[in-house]
Every structure is written in structure tokens, then in C-alpha cells.
Amino acid sequence: MKHKILAIAIVSALPLVAQAQTSVTMYGLIDASIGVENNDAPGESSRTVVSSGTQSASRLGFRGTEDLGNGLKALFNIEAAIAADTGATNSRMFDRRAVVGLQGAFGTVTVGREYGPIAAVASASDTLGQGFYGSNLASFGTNRLTRRLDNSVNYQSNALNGFTLRAAYGAGERNETDLQDTGDITGVALEYANAGFYVGAGYQNREDLPSGDSKEYGVGLGYKFGNFELRGGYLAADPEFANGIDNKYEQMNAGVSYGFGASRVYLNYQQQEQELGDAEGKAVTLAYTYTLSKRTNVYASYAKLRNNGTGVFTLAGSGNAIALPATAFGADPQVYNIGVRHSF
Template sequence: MRTHRLSMPLCLKASSTLAIVIATMAMPAVAQTQVSLYGLLDVSAERISGDGFSLSRVSSSNLSTSRLGLRADEDLGGGLKVRATLETAVAADTGANSGGNSRFFDRHAHVALIGSWGELRLGRTDTPLGLAADMAGTQAFDDLTIVGARGATRYRRTDNSITYLLPTVITGLSGQVQYSLGSSGFGGSGLSDNRVTGDEATGGKTWGFNLVYAAGPFQAGLGYLKARDENIAVAGDQGANATMVLASYDFGPVKITAYANDETNTSVISGADHLRTLGAKLAVPVGQDLLLTAGASRTRGTTDARGDEDRVTIFSLKGVYTLSRRTSLYGWLVSVDNEDAANKGVIAPGAGQSGRGLAFGVRHLF
């Protein structure tokens, strides 16, 4: 009887120990998978005016693109991790999806493998050229967007891409290479004049790379993209090349940024045959919470006229006041001066007309 009475607790103890071991082994697998919801809302009141026209409205995404995203990370062990990202732009003034009817997750829809060797992405994501252009600014009031630079508009992101992000070999140096099997370009508004319509059946392939170096107060970036048949409305070679170069230095009391964008296409059917933008920005902190930035740029080649009459000059002044780590207030003034043949602006005016834009808004991250 004594033996029987002692054997039962021992069996129970062994069973309990086994259950604890199994539960302990299972816990890391659960803990290794993390799903996060994130987003940003940017909404402003703005007034757009020019020669003979004016418009007042509430707008979205003037300082940063309003967005909603889902990210899932899983640690596979051995230094390898998988990450899935779905991200859509949101029109904060109406609540609508900004990708139009053609897509929902217009900003990101990709899966990535990440290791010490770098990161490999498959799906829709940023283009190397778009990331380089974003260092100078790619929002609605930014000059690269106003003049229609490819890195700020049609190729800010791309579909059907294979993207490799290089590992950190030299401190401060990062880069990536990308090949798209069927680029659909930027889906921003979903309008046919704001995206590249290339697809797998008719071409639309792109490849590109970028390099970014940051060391202390100095930063420099280079982005390149080569597109094939970007305008599938006409058969044949509709190729394009685009290069973005930027450098900045933070002196403390002032930060100076200079940039150049140069792009050509092999057919004038899809727009300008040689678009060139030179620009500079001067950022001055006022106290700890306010940053003022003045910018100026000059663009030529905005039409097929191939002369000085298609030049555009843009001046801007922006102020961002930080209320907290997640919330900022901002004001932005932009002035666009078109030569006789040019018609660029936040809202496109008539040829040769000037335009202005003024916005006051709030941005909140979550």
C-alpha cells in the first residue's frame, strides 16, 4: 500500500513536469511572431490660387502621406526573420483609400526575408529612385512632385518587384537593387495620368539601384531607374532613364541640402524628352521645437518645346512645430512661376500662368 500511495504522486509529478516542458518549448514559437498596426494621419486646410483661379479645401498628406499599415514579423531562428507588410494610403480629409479603384494596398504589399546577408523583398514596395527622391521631398507641395519627376510620381513605388537591400558592410552606407517584372508605377490617386500603365504582357519592366551614405552631419544619396515601355498605349520602345543625386550638411545653426534630378525618355509621346531639376534647401531650427525650411528650384524640359519657354521656377517656405514625439503642426507656402509653355502647379494652371499654394495642418503618428 505504501508503494502504491507513493507511486501516484510520482506519476502526477512526472506528468506535470512533462506538461511544463512542452509548454516551455511552445512558448518561444508564439513569442517570435509579432503583428503590429501602425499609421499616420496628416490633414490640412489649404488654398491654391493663380492667374484667374482659386480653390480653398481641406486636404490630406501635405507634410507626410496619411497611411494605415499592418506588419507581421516572425523569427525563424539562426539569424533569419520573415516580415510581411501591407500598407495603404488614406485620404484623411474624406476617409477614402488613396489608391483608387485599381488597388487597395497602394504603398506596400510585400514579404521579406531578413538576415545578416541583407533583406530580400518580393512584391510592391519603394523604388530605389523613389527613396532617393524622398530625401528631397515627394509630397504635393514639393517641387519634384509639382514638375512631375518620375521618382516623386510615377515611380515612387512599383509592382511585381524583386528588391535586395544590402547589409551594412561600411558604417553609414546603405543601398539596394531592384528589378520589376511589370511596373505599374505610383498608384497615388488612381488616375490614369498619375501612374505608369506598363504590365507583364506588354513590357513595363524596370530596374534600378540606390546608395545612401550618412556620417555625422553629412549625408549623400544617389538613385537610378531604367524603365522599358513605360507608355504601353503606343507599341515599341518607350524607355526612360532617371537619376537623382542629393547631398546635405548640417552645420548646427543651419542645414544645407542640394539636389539634382535628370531624366530622359526615348520617345516624346510620354512627355518631356529631357527633364532636369536643380534645387536647394536651407533648414534653420528655431529653438528646440520649430524648424523652418526655405527652398528654391529650377526645372527645364517640362514640355516637348525643348527651349527656355518650358522652364519652371519654384520657391517654398515650410515651418514644422513639434508638439510631441508623435504630433506636429505645420505651415507651407509654395510659389510656382511658369514660363510661356509650362503649366506646372499643385493644381495645373494654364500654360505660362503662375500659381501659389498655402497650407496649415497637423500630423499625428500612431
């Protein structure tokens, strides 16, 4: 009788054990600001804007893990961008990340829409945390670097003596009748982090036939000592065109931040160059954040970009960019804003 009671108790407890081994979390971040933009283009003037995602892109996501035993875990993460100023969402629902995978002693493997290896290097080497106007996110966009990979298989090693390896393959999903690969992306990155020091390098190749392949690469450095943080990096997109035209894009950034009490001040310099037309743009960003709680902070920022006579670069942030007419060569956009950010 005692054995029967024990067996019933064990069977009854199994769902509770399974529940304890499974974790699903809903999370999010809302960032909204009010500011003034001036694109300095002919016939244009300043405008007051309410924006979403000035310091960090607003988002809503779900993530979870399941313990499969023997150190093996299943995981998933789906994350959608949202616009705090209008309540709108992107045309694709989970545009930021949508993956499922396995994690264990071998590292982590994910399948779906994932950040490319070079994105990790860019993020770790940006003083602004890829937020505010003038961050190195200006490097990611049409005909430049690829930040997220669709239809991808991704690998990240566990840290070994400070080293982490990342590798990815994104299928262009070409037709079987195609004579050559089109749209496939392969990438790799190697990072080292120890005692506040960071160095990383990444490379991606995007097959853009019939025009040619695009080579994307970058390096980044970072060092934290006391209340200071120094970060800087170099990113480049080098497309190959069938007509032999070279239109290499390069972006360099260097910055410092200093924290005191609940405050942190950021100063960042960014330079963008485009081979075609010898276009060049230089930007400076000054930002300030004040932490109200573990999940909430307020901020203020100012950014100014100067283009040369053939430059038409703009100031871009984590969720925004100042719109410049394609013909506004030499325009010098600037923006300043104040906002609040809350995570949950």
C-alpha cells in the same frame, strides 16, 4: 515524475515563446490642413480647400516580423493611402506598399509593390521630407520618374562602413508571345551616410516599347550639423521616343532647415525643366512646424511657382497637387495652408 512535469511545462510554454518571436503592428498617420490655392490660370480664381497629406501622406498600415532563428527574420508590410478630408481610399487598397520578404546577415529581400532604389535617394535629399508643396515629389508621375515598382523583387544590403546598396527588378509581366520586353524596370542605387553626411546616386531603366526606353537617374546630398540641415538633389527622366523627339525632364532642389526648441523652419528652392518647348518652372517653399508631442505637430506653409511662357508645371506635395489646365502656359500657382499631423 519531476521530468514529466518539466516536459509538460516546456511544451505549455512553446506557444508563448513563438508569440514572443513574432511581432505584428498596426500604425498610421493622419494629416489634414485648410488652405487657399490659386492656379493663376485664365478664367480661374483662388479657392479654399481642406486637404489630406500636406506635410505627409495620410496612411494606415500593418507590419510584422517573425524570428526564424540564426539571425534570419521573415517580414511583411502592407500600407494604404487614405484621404483625411473625405475618408476615401485609393482604388487599389494597399497602394503605398505591399511586400513580404526575408532579412538577415545578407541584407533584406522583399517581393511585391516596393519603393524603387531611386526613391530612397530622392527622399534623403529633400529638405521638405517629400512633404509640403514644392517638394521633389513633383518629379514622380506620369511619364516622369517611377517611385514604386509593381511585381518587383528588391534587395537592400546592410550598411557596411556607411555604404548601402539597393537593387530592384520590376516585371512588366509581358505575354510570352511578345518579341521584346515591355514594361520591365531595373534599378540600382548606392548610398553613403556617416556623421550627419549623406550622398547617394540611383539609376532606373524602364522599358516602354514600342516608343523606347526611359532612363531615370538622380543624385542627392545632405549634411546635418547642430540644428541645421542642408539637402539638395538632381533628378531626371530621359524617355526615348521612336520619332527621335527628345523630351527630357529635369528637376533640381536645394534647401535648408533649422530647428529651435519645438520649432523647425524650412526654406526650399525647386526648378523643373522640360526639353520639349523649353519649359521651365521655379518654385520657393517656406514652411514651419511646431511639435506638440512625440506624435503630434502643427504646421504652416507657403509655396509659389513661376512658369516661363511655355511652362505648365504645378506645385505638388506628398498628397496633393494644384490642378492646372493643360493649356495654362505661364501660369504662376501659389498656395498657403495650416494643418495638423498625428501619427499612431
